[in-house]
Amino acid sequence: MLMLAEVLLAFLLSLLILRFLKLRWAGRRLPPGPTPLPIIGNLWTLSFRLHHETLIQLAKIYGNIFTVWAGETPLIVFSGCKAVKDALISHGQEFSGRPITPFVNQFTQGKGIVASNGHGWRQQRCFGQMFLRRLGLQQEMGLEWQIQEEARHLLESFTSRRGRSLDPSVPIRHAVSNVTGALVFGRRFSSEDRNFQHLLKAINFVVSFNGTHWGRLFDTFPRLMRRVPGPHQEVFVYVEYVRSYVKQEIRSHLENPSDEPKDLTDFYLAQISKTKDDPNSTYDESNMIQLVIDFLLASSDTISTTLHWAVLYMVVYPAVQEEVQKELDAVLIPSQIVCYEDRKRLPYTNAVIHEIQRYANIASVGLARQCTKDTSIRGFLITKGTIIIPNLSSVLFDPEHWETPQQFNPSHFLDEGGNFVTNNAFLPFSAGHRVCLGEQMARIEIFILFASLLRAFTFQLPEGVTEINKDYIYGTVIQPHPYEICAIPRWTILHRRP
Numbered sequence: 001m002l003m004l005a006e007v008l009l010a011f012l013l014s015l016l017i018l019r020f021l022k023l024r025w026a027g028r029r030l031p032p033g034p035t036p037l038p039i040i041g042n043l044w045t046l047s048f049r050l051h052h053e054t055l056i057q058l059a060k061i062y063g064n065i066f067t068v069w070a071g072e073t074p075l076i077v078f079s080g081c082k083a084v085k086d087a088l089i090s091h092g093q094e095f096s097g098r099p100i101t102p103f104v105n106q107f108t109q110g111k112g113i114v115a116s117n118g119h120g121w122r123q124q125r126c127f128g129q130m131f132l133r134r135l136g137l138q139q140e141m142g143l144e145w146q147i148q149e150e151a152r153h154l155l156e157s158f159t160s161r162r163g164r165s166l167d168p169s170v171p172i173r174h175a176v177s178n179v180t181g182a183l184v185f186g187r188r189f190s191s192e193d194r195n196f197q198h199l200l201k202a203i204n205f206v207v208s209f210n211g212t213h214w215g216r217l218f219d220t221f222p223r224l225m226r227r228v229p230g231p232h233q234e235v236f237v238y239v240e241y242v243r244s245y246v247k248q249e250i251r252s253h254l255e256n257p258s259d260e261p262k263d264l265t266d267f268y269l270a271q272i273s274k275t276k277d278d279p280n281s282t283y284d285e286s287n288m289i290q291l292v293i294d295f296l297l298a299s300s301d302t303i304s305t306t307l308h309w310a311v312l313y314m315v316v317y318p319a320v321q322e323e324v325q326k327e328l329d330a331v332l333i334p335s336q337i338v339c340y341e342d343r344k345r346l347p348y349t350n351a352v353i354h355e356i357q358r359y360a361n362i363a364s365v366g367l368a369r370q371c372t373k374d375t376s377i378r379g380f381l382i383t384k385g386t387i388i389i390p391n392l393s394s395v396l397f398d399p400e401h402w403e404t405p406q407q408f409n410p411s412h413f414l415d416e417g418g419n420f421v422t423n424n425a426f427l428p429f430s431a432g433h434r435v436c437l438g439e440q441m442a443r444i445e446i447f448i449l450f451a452s453l454l455r456a457f458t459f460q461l462p463e464g465v466t467e468i469n470k471d472y473i474y475g476t477v478i479q480p481h482p483y484e485i486c487a488i489p490r491w492t493i494l495h496r497r498p
């Protein structure tokens, strides 16, 4: 009996040693990093979480390109402006893949733009780009017009609070979802329309689930987990809800066709019929549903969270807020609607918006990439299929490119003469072949909503409140803790002045 146990133990031990050696062998030409253990990789060193602070230490020890093992999968992390640009731009083609985990695959099936690869990705992305460009250029009822329309409703909704305290994220989220709704389905949403909010919630639930232990468990044992009960089954119900909602929207567009395509759904339907005889076309219903979901997902939380941070920083840095307002008052005519073109005459405001995006760092390390063919970079060999993490936050805080990286400082984007200047290390939208598709749209929306808000209100803490939590919550994007402020209409302030 004892013999058997010993033999078994020896067998297991040698199996582990073999695996250990195999990992060492597999990693022999990869960038340096902490030694991985069988099965758990470096999760031990990282206290089982791919957590922030531990990883910054690793870059200090092992350099700007290092390897960490999530289980037995190596992740190659690029840190700092130079290394990240090397990966995203100089090796743009080689690192243009997206890793698709079993969990993500379960609901995207490799369709759409965000989580797709190869020919399908290229086509869908090209279409998405074309669509956004057309809408951006369009004068009447175009993107900018929709945003200005929503800015007006946003101001009304703040005004109706009459200076009483409120959680600004609620009206901001409504405005941003309404822009997204107009973009994708051609309509804004009344407050009675719970469906759309429900839809966004469902999408967020699915995305944030990806980051949990259940999500990881699913990735490790996909076939088993599909059958086992657990919270992941709830996710599948949500996924079905989202799909059927989008399908229903498509159906109602088909039933009420418009002469001129005006939203994403119209344009996509037109694209399907235009390409139906092309054997290489990937324009079909399943790609359409996923592309619509990608747009809903990518354009709502990102923009509203940026503005949520923006209001918080204005409260925390009242001198900056005042300076922005001074500039807006000096440059804009009172009755005039803010447009994106105005940024050129508003260098300080523009710099503040850039600094908000840098400092808020909402995308954190960004989205993972996958190597599409064997690539040698700085003497390391990175094989096809390897997962790459271009750490965007290490670029936005790179001490070599920012004067005071850890401080909120609009001068990062101003020269001595007070003119706006860009910075090479400003990469909140990433770069290269998979650079954020909605960068232009996001810039327009953030600028118009921010400038409109600051022109109309001064944000301050409610009476009796002296502190605001500046920490973040690490979710799908980096978010502030919920907070309340008062939006004081500025004309009353002006009125009270002698």
Ligand code: HEM
Pocket (backbone or CB within 6 Å): 098, 113, 114, 115, 125, 128, 294, 295, 298, 299, 300, 302, 303, 306, 362, 363, 366, 367, 368, 369, 392, 428, 429, 430, 431, 433, 434, 435, 436, 437, 438, 439, 441, 442
């Ligand atoms: C503040 C706002 C936003 C930020 C900070 C942001 C950031 C990002 C980042 C970091 C990526 C990953 C790029 C990579 O793989 O390296 C990305 C991808 C993407 N973003 Fe955005 N984004 C924003 C708004 C938007 C908006 C408004 C849209 C609207 C359509 C959008 C659509 C997309 C799409 C489709 C992708 C996937 C691109 C691909 O895989 O080819 N984003 N975004």
Ligand SMILES: *[C@@H]1O[C@H](CO)[C@@H](O)[C@H](O)[C@H]1NC(C)=O
Pocket (backbone or CB within 6 Å): 153, 154, 157, 173, 174, 175, 177, 178, 181, 188, 189, 190, 191, 192, 196, 197
């Ligand atoms: C659109 O905006 C209106 C107010 O302007 C708001 O009542 C409604 O809830 C918004 N829709 C969504 C989906 O947030």
Ligand SMILES: *[C@@H]1O[C@H](CO)[C@@H](O)[C@H](O)[C@H]1NC(C)=O
Pocket (backbone or CB within 6 Å): 099, 101, 104, 207, 210, 211, 367, 368
């Ligand atoms: C899901 O999680 C994996 C592993 O943490 C990550 O690589 C991937 O980018 C995530 N996908 C989404 C859509 O958040």
Ligand SMILES: *[C@@H]1O[C@H](CO)[C@@H](O)[C@H](O)[C@H]1NC(C)=O
Pocket (backbone or CB within 6 Å): 278, 279, 280
């Ligand atoms: C379809 O793709 C193949 C291979 O990429 C190419 O050779 C062919 O010309 C394409 N056909 C059309 C109609 O675009």
Ligand SMILES: *[C@@H]1O[C@H](CO)[C@@H](O)[C@H](O)[C@H]1NC(C)=O
Pocket (backbone or CB within 6 Å): 051, 052, 053, 054, 055, 056, 057, 059, 077, 079, 365, 389, 391, 392, 393, 394, 395, 397
């Ligand atoms: C990315 O960079 C940030 C800022 O330098 C750092 O805190 C974080 O640990 C890094 N993450 C990874 C995965 O290297």
